[in-house]
Amino acid sequence: MTAAPQVVVLANSELLAAATAARLLTSVIDAQAARGTASVVLTGGRTGNAVMAQLLASPVKDAVDWSNVDFYWGDERFLPAGDPERNETQAREALLDHLPIDPTRVYAMEPSDGKFGDDPDAAAEAYAQLLASKADDGQVPVFDVCLLGVGEEGHTASIFPESPAVYETSRTVVAVRDCPKPPPTRVSLTLPAIRRSTEVWLLTGGEAKADALAMAFGGATEVEIPAAGARGQQRTLWLLDKAAAAKLS
Numbered sequence: 515m516t517a518a519p520q521v522v523v524l525a526n527s528e529l530l531a532a533a534t535a536a537r538l539l540t541s542v543i544d545a546q547a548a549r550g551t552a553s554v555v556l557t558g559g560r561t562g563n564a565v566m567a568q569l570l571a572s573p574v575k576d577a578v579d580w581s582n583v584d585f586y587w588g589d590e591r592f593l594p595a596g597d598p599e600r601n602e603t604q605a606r607e608a609l610l611d612h613l614p615i616d617p618t619r620v621y622a623m624e625p626s627d628g629k630f631g632d633d634p635d636a637a638a639e640a641y642a643q644l645l646a647s648k649a650d651d652g653q654v655p656v657f658d659v660c661l662l663g664v665g666e667e668g669h670t671a672s673i674f675p676e677s678p679a680v681y682e683t684s685r686t687v688v689a690v691r692d693c694p695k696p697p698p699t700r701v702s703l704t705l706p707a708i709r710r711s712t713e714v715w716l717l718t719g720g721e722a723k724a725d726a727l728a729m730a731f732g733g734a735t736e737v738e739i740p741a742a743g744a745r746g747q748q749r750t751l752w753l754l755d756k757a758a759a760a761k762l763s
């Protein structure tokens with residue numbers, strides 16, 4: 515059973531990023547207090563990057579044992595290693611390179627010039643196998659917090675409306691081609707994988723997202739608005755700014 519969505523609206527995008535960073539720090543601290551470790555799924559996009567920048571700027575970050583955090587990605591742009599457009603590159607620059615993390619616990623999706631070359635299907639299968647190797651159920655780890663951005667047409671991770679990925683019910687990671695949002699080729703968790711998370715947080719700011727949010731909260735299916743299908747086992751939290759929430763009743 516996944517949790518019904520909760521909504522928190524912040525005054526502006528800066529406050530959205532800062533409040534999300536503060537919430538994430540507390541969640542990681544709580545997870546480590548309870549289990550000695552924590553696992554976080556990072557997201558690409560401007561909002562996700564802003565959260566990472568705010569987290570790095572927070573003095574509370576020093577309350578986290580960063581060597582005891584597992585970092586995953588919800589999706590990746592299938593580009594060469596180090597490409598500035600890769601979510602991994604941006605996360606390392608914004609946050610990971612500046613924290614005392616355990617580099618063996620940062621699980622990036624393969625680049626297009628990696629061990630599988632320009633084969634996104636092989637990269638997706640490899641990530642699925644990695645997740646399975648870390649999972650109690652042999653499928654997907656129970657992520658403490660899965661951070662997700664939301665696109666203007668309702669995509670999340672690299673799961674786009676009416677795309678093959680949104681219909682996926684068994685695989686945990688898939689290659690995605692011909693994405694409307696460049697670059698066209700990506701690797702993405704699927705909704706079943708995302709729904710293994712304890713908590714799913716959807717970070718959504720800006721008026722351009724208002725229509726997608728109105729549809730998500732107006733009964734749209736996950737095929738129409740994939741973000742509407744991203745739910746956590748215990749909590750689904752939409753973290754919005756006022757502009758994105760403008761069309762919610």
Ligand SMILES: O=C(O)[C@H](O)[C@@H](O)[C@H](O)[C@H](O)COP(=O)(O)O
Nearest residue numbers: 558559560561663664665670671
């Ligand atoms: O690789 C990506 O681009 C992200 O994973 C994608 O899902 C992003 O989070 C949304 O498109 C929102 O992006 P913004 O926060 O920049 O609007």
